[in-house]
Amino acid sequence: MSSRLACALLALIALGSSGCEELEYVDPATVELSVSSAASGKQLVRRCNYIPVLLGSTVRFSYHVEGDMVAHLEITRENIKVSFEDSSGWLGAFGAPSSLFAESFSLDDPEPPPGLAASLSSGCEPSSDWPDR
Amino acid sequence: MHFVPLMGIAFPLGDASGTSGDSLSARYGWQWVPLELGFGAKVTESVYVGAYLDLSVGYEGSDHVTKRRCEAGDGLDDDLTCSSSSAHLGVEARYTINPTETFAGWFGYGIGYTAASQSISDAGRYEETSTVRGFEFARLSLGLDMRLSRGFGMGPFAVASLGRYLKQETTINDYETSAGSIDDQAFHCFLTLGYRLVIFP
Numbered sequence: 180m181s182s183r184l185a186c187a188l189l190a191l192i193a194l195g196s197s198g199c200e201e202l203e204y205v206d207p208a209t210v211e212l213s214v215s216s217a218a219s220g221k222q223l224v225r226r227c228n229y230i231p232v233l234l235g236s237t238v239r240f241s242y243h244v245e246g247d248m249v250a251h252l253e254i255t256r257e258n259i260k261v262s263f264e265d266s267s268g269w270l271g272a273f274g275a276p277s278s279l280f281a282e283s284f285s286l287d288d289p290e291p292p293p294g295l296a297a298s299l300s301s302g303c304e305p306s307s308d309w310p311d312r
Numbered sequence: 313m314h315f316v317p318l319m320g321i322a323f324p325l326g327d328a329s330g331t332s333g334d335s336l337s338a339r340y341g342w343q344w345v346p347l348e349l350g351f352g353a354k355v356t357e358s359v360y361v362g363a364y365l366d367l368s369v370g371y372e373g374s375d376h377v378t379k380r381r382c383e384a385g386d387g388l389d390d391d392l393t394c395s396s397s398s399a400h401l402g403v404e405a406r407y408t409i410n411p412t413e414t415f416a417g418w419f420g421y422g423i424g425y426t427a428a429s430q431s432i433s434d435a436g437r438y439e440e441t442s443t444v445r446g447f448e449f450a451r452l453s454l455g456l457d458m459r460l461s462r463g464f465g466m467g468p469f470a471v472a473s474l475g476r477y478l479k480q481e482t483t484i485n486d487y488e489t490s491a492g493s494i495d496d497q498a499f500h501c502f503l504t505l506g507y508r509l510v511i512f513p
Contacts, residue, residue: 204384204392205434229438229484233430234339234375235328236442236482237490256377257331310487 207232208281210259211303212252214244217296224250227303228310230277231256240310248292259299263292275299320345320506322368322398328428328444328477330496338375339430339442340396343368345504350404360406364422364451366504369397372430381432391435398428398502400473404451414459415467422451426475440484444494446477457510464511471504 207229214224224242231238231254238254248265260274270292279286280301288297322343324336345368352362372382372394382394402424409417426448431441455469476499481491 205381205432205438205440207438207440229440231440231442231482231484231489232381232432233378233440233442233482234334234373235331235430235444235480236440236484237480238482238484239490309485310489 205232208277208301209303209305210254210277210280211300212242212250212261212297213300214242214250214291214295214297217291217294223295226252226311227305228252228254229305230254230259230280244295250297261288261297261299263295263297265292273297273299319508320348320366320368320504322370322473322502322504324373324500325503326500327498328500329480329494330498333375334498335373336428336500336502337373339373340398340428341371341373343370343396343398343502345506348506348508352404357411358408360408360418360420361403363401363403364424365399365401367397367399369395372396372432378430378432392433394430394432396428396430399426400448400451400502401425402448402451404453406453408457416457416459416465417455418457419454420452422448422453424448424451426473426477428477438485441482443481443483444477445479446475448473448475450474455508464509466507466509468505468507470506471502473502473504475500475502 209227209229211227212224215222223244226242228238240252242250244250248263251262253260256277258274259277260272262272263270271290273288275286283301285298285300291297322345324340326336328334328336328339345366348366350362350364352360354360372378402422404420404422406418406420427445429441429443433439451473453471455467457465457467459465476497477494480494482489
């Protein structure tokens, strides 16, 4: 009985100490923007970002896609929006509520710019030198 | 010159922005005002004109998503911290109704700059701060000073700081992820109640 108790305590301590190293209480959700060539599949943009956790916070980046085309990414706690622009003007946009990305979720751009494929997906790992622009 | 040491509490009212659910109290908890400084001079026996500065700190607001995260830490083996702060800076004029009496009532109006910030930090692994800045178009104040001597007084006061945030910025892990105007602005108020010490009232 006492040896079982000792084993249980040891297991609990081991579990607790290993867990402490990995605990991350804020645990922000993440989203990856991926833009690639529809024909070749070549990756043009692949960036992982945090979804902010505070009311009013915003993450906003612009990424060069190809030529003079730029992808604008705006992430709030409420929504994620991607829009494309080049010298001729706006080429389209897509997005989804941020809450969807708290779980495993992926969204393809239903109407991407001609020749491209774009998607948003959850569960990426920001690089150690995030935002790595 | 007047001080408000350790005796003020500010309650957030109104909205931080026009976004649904973005009330001031959702972002910021009630604020402890450890210090308010005012420097100015009496233009007449009854009229004071001067500058004010107050800084306050508090916990996170009532937003349940933020609160749930803030309460997840145990405060011992994690370094999870949530906090909020606010600042008000400007000029004001006050009128004292009965300046030569022992008990002197007063009221005032001010105008200036205001800012507020909320942050969450998880043992250096993730830090996020959201800051807003704006215009305080009316700082309405009133109080009652008890003159204990010619150069010293004290008494209760109330201040309603009415403003509108115009700019916001977000930093995550010390990187500024956005900065710019708030599209959907709204009116807010910090209502401060306290007890102040006054030198040369």
